[in-house]
Amino acid sequence: MSGMDFRVERGELVSLLGPSGCGKTTLLRIIAGLMDADDGAVVLGGRDISRLPAHRRNVSVVFQNYALFPHLTVAENVAFGLRARGTPKAQIDGPVLEALALVRMDSFADRPISALSGGQQQRVAVARALVVQPDLLLLDEPFSALDRKLRETMQVELKTLLRDRGITAIFVTHDQEEAMGVSDRIAVMNAGKIEQFADPSMLYARPASPFVMDFVGLSTRISGKVSAVQDGILTLSTAYGTLSAPGDLPIGSAAQIGVRPELISLGAGENALSITLEDAMVLGSKTVLHGRAEDGDRILCELPGIRTGLSRGESVTLGWAVGDTLVYGGGA
Amino acid sequence: MTTFTRRSLLKTSALAAAGTLATPALLRAQSTELVIGCAGSHTAWMEAIVIPHMKAAIGADILFEGTKSSVNLEKMASNKDAPYLSVVQMDDPVMIQAVEADLLTPISEEAVPNRADLRPDAVHMEGMWCNYVQPWAGVAYNTDFADGVPSWEALWAPEAAGQVIIPSLQNTEGMWTLFVAAMLGSGKPFSEAQYEIDAAFAKLEELKPNLLSVYSTMSQAFNLLEQGEISMLAGNFSSYTLPRKAEGVPVDLAAPKEGIFAMPSGICLVKGGPNPELAAAYVNEMLGAKMQAEIADFASSVPANTTVTAGAVIPEGVQIYSPDWAFVAANRRDWIERFDKLMAL
Amino acid sequence: MNRITLLAVPALGFLAILYALPLLMLLAKSVSTADGLSLAEYRSFFADEHNMRVIWRTLRVAALTTLLALVIAYPTAFAMSRAKGPWLTVYLVAMVLPMSLGVVVKAFAWSILFRANGALNDALQWLGLIERPVRMLFTETALVVGAANVFLPFMVLPIYAVVRQLDARLPEAAASLGATPMFRFFNVTLPLTLPGVVAGSAFTFSLAVSMYVIPSLIVGERQQTMSMLIARSFLYLRNEPLGSTISAVLLAIAVAVVVLSSIAARRLGARQ
Numbered sequence: 001m002s003g004m005d006f007r008v009e010r011g012e013l014v015s016l017l018g019p020s021g022c023g024k025t026t027l028l029r030i031i032a033g034l035m036d037a038d039d040g041a042v043v044l045g046g047r048d049i050s051r052l053p054a055h056r057r058n059v060s061v062v063f064q065n066y067a068l069f070p071h072l073t074v075a076e077n078v079a080f081g082l083r084a085r086g087t088p089k090a091q092i093d094g095p096v097l098e099a100l101a102l103v104r105m106d107s108f109a110d111r112p113i114s115a116l117s118g119g120q121q122q123r124v125a126v127a128r129a130l131v132v133q134p135d136l137l138l139l140d141e142p143f144s145a146l147d148r149k150l151r152e153t154m155q156v157e158l159k160t161l162l163r164d165r166g167i168t169a170i171f172v173t174h175d176q177e178e179a180m181g182v183s184d185r186i187a188v189m190n191a192g193k194i195e196q197f198a199d200p201s202m203l204y205a206r207p208a209s210p211f212v213m214d215f216v217g218l219s220t221r222i223s224g225k226v227s228a229v230q231d232g233i234l235t236l237s238t239a240y241g242t243l244s245a246p247g248d249l250p251i252g253s254a255a256q257i258g259v260r261p262e263l264i265s266l267g268a269g270e271n272a273l274s275i276t277l278e279d280a281m282v283l284g285s286k287t288v289l290h291g292r293a294e295d296g297d298r299i300l301c302e303l304p305g306i307r308t309g310l311s312r313g314e315s316v317t318l319g320w321a322v323g324d325t326l327v328y329g330g331g332a
Numbered sequence: 333m334t335t336f337t338r339r340s341l342l343k344t345s346a347l348a349a350a351g352t353l354a355t356p357a358l359l360r361a362q363s364t365e366l367v368i369g370c371a372g373s374h375t376a377w378m379e380a381i382v383i384p385h386m387k388a389a390i391g392a393d394i395l396f397e398g399t400k401s402s403v404n405l406e407k408m409a410s411n412k413d414a415p416y417l418s419v420v421q422m423d424d425p426v427m428i429q430a431v432e433a434d435l436l437t438p439i440s441e442e443a444v445p446n447r448a449d450l451r452p453d454a455v456h457m458e459g460m461w462c463n464y465v466q467p468w469a470g471v472a473y474n475t476d477f478a479d480g481v482p483s484w485e486a487l488w489a490p491e492a493a494g495q496v497i498i499p500s501l502q503n504t505e506g507m508w509t510l511f512v513a514a515m516l517g518s519g520k521p522f523s524e525a526q527y528e529i530d531a532a533f534a535k536l537e538e539l540k541p542n543l544l545s546v547y548s549t550m551s552q553a554f555n556l557l558e559q560g561e562i563s564m565l566a567g568n569f570s571s572y573t574l575p576r577k578a579e580g581v582p583v584d585l586a587a588p589k590e591g592i593f594a595m596p597s598g599i600c601l602v603k604g605g606p607n608p609e610l611a612a613a614y615v616n617e618m619l620g621a622k623m624q625a626e627i628a629d630f631a632s633s634v635p636a637n638t639t640v641t642a643g644a645v646i647p648e649g650v651q652i653y654s655p656d657w658a659f660v661a662a663n664r665r666d667w668i669e670r671f672d673k674l675m676a677l
Numbered sequence: 678m679n680r681i682t683l684l685a686v687p688a689l690g691f692l693a694i695l696y697a698l699p700l701l702m703l704l705a706k707s708v709s710t711a712d713g714l715s716l717a718e719y720r721s722f723f724a725d726e727h728n729m730r731v732i733w734r735t736l737r738v739a740a741l742t743t744l745l746a747l748v749i750a751y752p753t754a755f756a757m758s759r760a761k762g763p764w765l766t767v768y769l770v771a772m773v774l775p776m777s778l779g780v781v782v783k784a785f786a787w788s789i790l791f792r793a794n795g796a797l798n799d800a801l802q803w804l805g806l807i808e809r810p811v812r813m814l815f816t817e818t819a820l821v822v823g824a825a826n827v828f829l830p831f832m833v834l835p836i837y838a839v840v841r842q843l844d845a846r847l848p849e850a851a852a853s854l855g856a857t858p859m860f861r862f863f864n865v866t867l868p869l870t871l872p873g874v875v876a877g878s879a880f881t882f883s884l885a886v887s888m889y890v891i892p893s894l895i896v897g898e899r900q901q902t903m904s905m906l907i908a909r910s911f912l913y914l915r916n917e918p919l920g921s922t923i924s925a926v927l928l929a930i931a932v933a934v935v936v937l938s939s940i941a942a943r944r945l946g947a948r949q
Contacts (some may be wrong), residue, residue, distance in 0.1 A: 032849075034852065034853070035854075053852070054852035054853050055851075055855050055857055055861075058855075060854065061850065061853040063846050067850040068850075069850075069865060069869075070869070071868045080864070081856075083856045084854055084857070085855045128854065129853075130736075225709045248832060290761075372679070402915075403912050405915075409915075457828065500898040502898075502913040544814065545815045545896070547897055547898065549894065555785060555788065559788070560792075561793055561794075561795075647934065665913075672727070672898065676727060676730065676731075676899060676901065677900050
């Protein structure tokens with residue numbers, strides 16, 4: 001792993017997003033002190049904690065499967081961190097109940113862990129991690145064990161909770177929707193490197209690389225070559241004629257051209273392309289067109305609302321604005 | 333698996349024999365297998381000498397089960413209704429108990445003609461058992477430590493502290509330390525001293541500082557003597573020590589001046605044991621001139637058969653004692669308990 | 678009786694015929710006298726100080742053996758649970774292979790190690806730790822060390838079975854909550870592996886309390902254990918009521934250990 005420099009502000013919610021094997025869990029374990037980095041430093045609140053063992057970092061972790069202590073009750077699990085820090089007995093019950101109330105688990109205090117559902121276990125894990133008032137909260141795929149509906153509820157609940165309490169937290173996830181939903185900023189990781197660290201809208205609108213563009217949201221991609229540059233607008237020659245895009249690449253270099261499907265509309269625009277329609281899926285809130293350009297490139301277009309009268313095999317012209325066109329140097 | 337293979341072999345040989353034997357013989361020849369209980373310390377040389385001879389002379393296939401005399405007795409007693417041992421070779425005091433428990437059948441001169449050639453004192457209780465060999469017992473010592481053991485008092489000597497192992501009274505050879513202690517403690521001659529058991533125990537108590545251990549399994553204790561961990565092993569006997577000496581191990585058997593003891597190795601027929609005729613033939617062979625000579629030579633023992641001149645000579649100028657086994661048999665249980673309590677750490 | 682229960686029939690029958698039946702006969706012998714049922718054998722057995730010393734020694738040796746085996750086995754189980762591929766095989770073979778070597782062979786090997794001019798004494802003298810050879814053979818220490826060696830696999834394997842299933846993230850979660858290694862061990866690792874410790878200890882204690890060959894070879898007749906008393910009663914004293922009585926007492930101790938430890942294991946297990 002290399003090129004991992006990033007900085008999280010106090011009270012900020014940040015996600016480490018990437019496909020499995022990209023190194024995001026490793027990075028989380030390094031931050032938590034559960035693993036040593038060969039090189040580099042972890043600095044928390046101006047203090048270099050790289051050489052501190054995990055138990056002296058004041059960094060709490062919510063593990064993927066929660067890692068609750070099976071031999072302890074709900075309340076004992078939450079009290080664990082306080083006991084470990086040598087908190088006097090009298091000062092344990094209060095914060096524990098408070099933390100359980102925060103995640104609406106106070107009525108389960110004396111239950112064994114095995115009697116809890118997945119969502120309840122997650123809440124207990126969060127309460128256990130928060131009760132020690134960590135400087136940083138790390139969450140490793142915290143929602144992956146929950147079903148889709150519960151996951152969305154928990155995401156909103158957790159985000160609200162962390163925001164209200166001003167907690168600094170880093171989520172690790174491979175789910176881009178989850179990352180965009182819960183975080184202020186997202187670090188997109190690929191093959192042991194951070195490709196882009198930005199807020200969700202920036203990430204989506206201006207992905208820094210074809211990888212980020214592909215990983216965050218859907219897109220259409222076409223290869224081309226820079227044929228002219230004028231006033232920051234590139235003219236690109238492609239198999240489907242010339243397309244324009246804002247950018248800065250040398251003339252003659254290969255380029256990847258991309259556009260988000262919801263920015264494409266029917267009929268010619270500043271950029272235009274002819275496709276043969278392969279499918280038109282009416283999804284209610286939107287209609288998705290799957291098409292193929294002459295040279296075989298797959299083109300994706302999302303139209304708002306319900307569109308009818310588009311049939312398979314039909315030839316359609318699509319258009320979009322130059323300003324919405326993304327361009328990256330390099331071949332496919 | 334070994335047993336199975338052996339059994340199959342036996343069946344095959346029985347079938348082979350059938351071809352050459354008359355029909356009535358075939359009906360009688362159920363098996364040529366004889367299971368013999370013998371002393372654990374004798375098993376090795378019994379297997380080397382006796383098994384080949386018995387196969388050749390009487391066509392018997394011998395299986396030895398070697399263990400302590402008292403265990404042999406327990407095997408006979410617990411299988412009394414269906415004995416599997418045909419012949420047992422064990423020590424005289426246990427023979428007395430076996431007779432009392434009605435476990436033996438007498439060795440008659442008709443079935444075992446060689447009985448007639450035995451020394452009179454080798455035939456006990458009108459033939460209930462015979463002594464087939466008489467090793468002698470003294471003190472085994474490591475020759476790296478000493479040139480000999482002139483007196484039994486050497487066991488008690490201060491320089492032998494922690495250097496001595498004696499047998500427990502559970503073992504027949506354990507009696508020798510007891511009787512020596514009786515002689516030394518009471519100052520009486522053996523014939524009277526053997527009844528002075530209180531004096532014996534008092535003297536044994538004085539032996540405690542010198543004892544490294546008390547054994548009931550002799551091989552391990554003997555191993556320590558060979559290794560030089562101890563200098564003396566009391567009560568050991570010629571049929572064990574001398575063959576080891578002959579192999580070049582630095583051990584020897586001393587005959588202290590106070591006297592040595594005759595190991596009473598008896599042989600008996602188990603009452604109702606399998607293959608009684610073959611069993612009698614086996615006993616006859618054991619008491620015959622050829623076996624007597626070979627065993628006496630190998631085990632450095634005195635043969636029981638008067639027609640045989642071979643074998644070891646009892647050390648000259650030293651009394652050889654044989655105790656009142658009936659007295660031993662009557663009191664041994666109490667002595668064992670008393671001995672164990674006395675020796676307990 | 679359902680079909681699955683039927684699968685237990687061979688084992689139950691086997692145990693009933695070869696274990697329960699002879700045991701009942703043994704117990705019957707311990708209370709029957711010529712005048713009918715009586716506890717006289719038990720009274721006289723417990724009245725004898727020598728016997729009480731033997732019981733105490735048997736329990737002490739078994740407890741110390743269990744403790745020593747535990748101290749060695751516990752870290753071993755963790756090493757095995759972390760071992761990968763060929764190393765795990767090496768550990769398992771190293772654990773199981775010595776079991777195929779008879780106790781008698783081991784005892785002879787130990788006497789080479791422990792005797793006055795043996796390897797251990799030579800090494801200690803060479804290091805200058807002792808001036809003259811220390812007596813090691815025929816000591817209770819040698820017995821405990823030897824027995825722990827023989828029974829070690831029975832301690833390691835149950836603990837290993839539990840440790841292997843221990844979620845490695847639990848100690849990590851504890852660490853991230855601020856728990857020191859010591860606090861983690863006593864509050865997470867130990868309680869979660871306790872069922873294995875209880876099972877291993879019950880195995881080892883039961884084996885150690887009833888061992889016969891090992892003490893007869895290592896300490897001899899001067900430090901008798903209950904099993905040696907039993908053998909002596911049946912084989913040498915030919916006193917069956919006494920032998921049955923001691924057997925019953927030994928059995929009671931063993932049953933108590935098994936029952937108490939399974940209650941303990943269930944208590945500990947119930948929370949999980």
